[in-house]
Amino acid sequence: MVGPVHAPTPDAHPPLVLLKDITKRFPGVVANDRVTFALHAGEIHALLGENGAGKTTLMNILYGLYRPDSGEIWVKGRRVDIRSPREAIQLGIGMVHQHFKLVLPHTVAENVALGLAGTPFWAPARAIGRKLRELSQRYGLPVDPDRRVWELSAGEQQRVEILKALIRGAEVLILDEPTSVLTPQEAQELFKVLARMKAEGHGIIFISHKLDEVLSVADRITVMRRGRVVGTVLAAETNKAELARMMVGREVVFRLRKGTCRPGEEALLVEDLHARNDRGLWALRGVTFRVCRGEILGIAGVAGNGQRELVEVLTGLRRAERGRIVLLGRDVTNRSPRLLSDLGCAHVPEERIRMGIVPALSVEENLVLKRHHRPPFCWRGLLRPKAVRAFAQKAVEDYAIMTPSLRTPAKLLSGGNIQRLILARELSGKPAVVIAAHPTYGLDVGATEQIRQLLLRQREEGAAVLLVSEDLEEILELADRIAVMFRGEIMGIVPAGEASLEEIGLMMAGERRLAVRSEGI
């Protein structure tokens, strides 16, 4: 009935989902090359692979967003042709998308109500809002149903995206990097929900770049590389190193080489900074710190405590209402992003696609975006394509950006390669200050390692690095000093060597404040 069964079947039941010999080509790449993948009822099956390996493509095919060029899809032993997400939903498939699919100007409740069966005709948002409050409590994923999605931080948006899927309760749940910007606690809560669903007989496909997470949650793990399946292993019988080797094809170092910190002159000074968020409420209430050349200051904190606003003010994208910012001895409070970048301030933004690249422009154009107006890329107001090309060629090689060509629109690259492109552009002009927000979120282990190395190299070369991240591990690994933000204030700044996880945790929760000594800022 099912035809030849490829994946090991634990029992006589047909798999919940069987993808057979799926091939999908995009201009210049084979995203899926005869991929076979089986999901059983009552299992969590993780899908691993480098950025651009084709995981999302495969899942989009299962969800009806892409049509495969060839191959078969079987659901519960029946051959199906999934032509749209609507048909996928009817087959009991739900999906949490890697690139959030949210209506930004709408409220959280409206987003959840959209297309949800059983919502009342009148005032659907109000009815859903009530249900949502209760569910988000139960699932440990707090959201405010009445807030508009564009006001939310990436972490909060991810919670909404997950709640949207959970509330629909699909039989087959695809989670495409659901934890990329969640806090560890939130991720743990999510895993509890998944375990419950698994026990109830749902099948869950789980994509993540966090190997520890995958090893603890999944039953089976399928690894993909460059569009092909490398193999499927039992989670209980493998380890991080083996998985990384399968994914990348080489050994991956999990421990970074990090020289001792020799802070130089002060590069960035922030004093009593006040700013409002998009809703007009105070997001920063007197933030003070300094970053010196040759050091990395990590900003830790739970999403939505003012980190985003801080980065925006520092890069000239948001008004500072009070306080001042001094860059290399020059007061740059409320000056334009262009001036800041000309002074040597690099920005690796939180929202890659929206703020990091111009999606429709080519890779080479994106690479020179900040400097297209100056020599050697510009001559008397005219662009010099040769110089642009030569520079782009070198950047693509240096930063190992995987792209079909230099002329490919940047939006077609995979997430990790988009991030490498941004770093290549931002770090190219020997920046004095690097402001990096969540620089490795969503990146595979190899790329994460490389990007962390790049940031460390910036520090060695004498740049001051401000690293904003919700990933505490990353902060502990990279930062020389750690500042913890809570409700728009810095709860304390501690040298990384002396920081205890517990202390930082307390400060993140706002339960502990360190007296900030004036020389310690």
Place this chain on the structure above:
Amino acid sequence: MDWVNWLVSTVSRALAFGVPLLWGTLGEICAERAGVVNLGVEGMMILGAFTAFAVAQSTGQPGLGLLCAALVGGGAALFHAFLTVTLRANQYVSGLALSMFGLGLAGLLGRGWEGKPLAATLPTLTLPGLARIPVLGPMLFQDQTVLTYAGVLLAVLLWLLLFRTRWGVVIRSVGESPATADALGIRVSLVRYLCVGFGGLLAGVGGGYLSVAYRPAWTEGMSAGMGWIVIALTIFAAWDPLQAIWGAFFFGALYHLSYRLQAYLAPELLKLMPYLFAVVVLAASGFGGARWRRRAPGALGLPYVRGER
């Protein structure tokens, strides 16, 4: 008490003149909220005007004329939807073509009727009781056709539909982010067809009103650029049906005044007034920025292609 009379008649006429603007704007809001710009309003209105006149003239039933006008407007809009939603043609080009086509076709078909007055016109109402209120009565509740009140009611209903119902969430989501709606199983094309088609119905009625009620006769080009004002009004009203009510009547007043003041000012200048004002208003609403929440639907004017990054 001369100025009271003047005021009463001005407001009353402004209402009458605002009706086609209101219906047209409500239709355009409906289409644009689903993400489709339809610049064919002028064409749909003139086709509606001609159809209503022709049907009313030959059957003696202005109501039937309006119904047919609605159907013709809706049909023309569905053609626009076919081009832009199914074939993914450029919405602006398709809309402009529809306007040209409508003006041309109505002119051609209406040759024999040019200048003919209509025998069976839409009756005006005097609302019992309300009309006897001093000043307000004659201003608002006399000499209006049913379409004035129906238009206001429709605006309220459309607002409720858009902002208080499940369908409204669907329509606005399709206009803001069709990819999101699609991923949740919403049939984006269907929603767009329905909204554009319904918008066309309303524009058709707006046009029909011109020839069976406002100026019961057929003259070529009698829509006189109203379709373009509708486009501006849609932005002016910030895609909000309730704001469209006073916007439409305000522009109705401008139109009316430009006739009234002909004795004092150059008529060419006066004819420019509504358009000039539309430009001023658009510029002003642009300056208001995000604070006014005057944002166009996010996917306005963009065809939706599934799976495109």
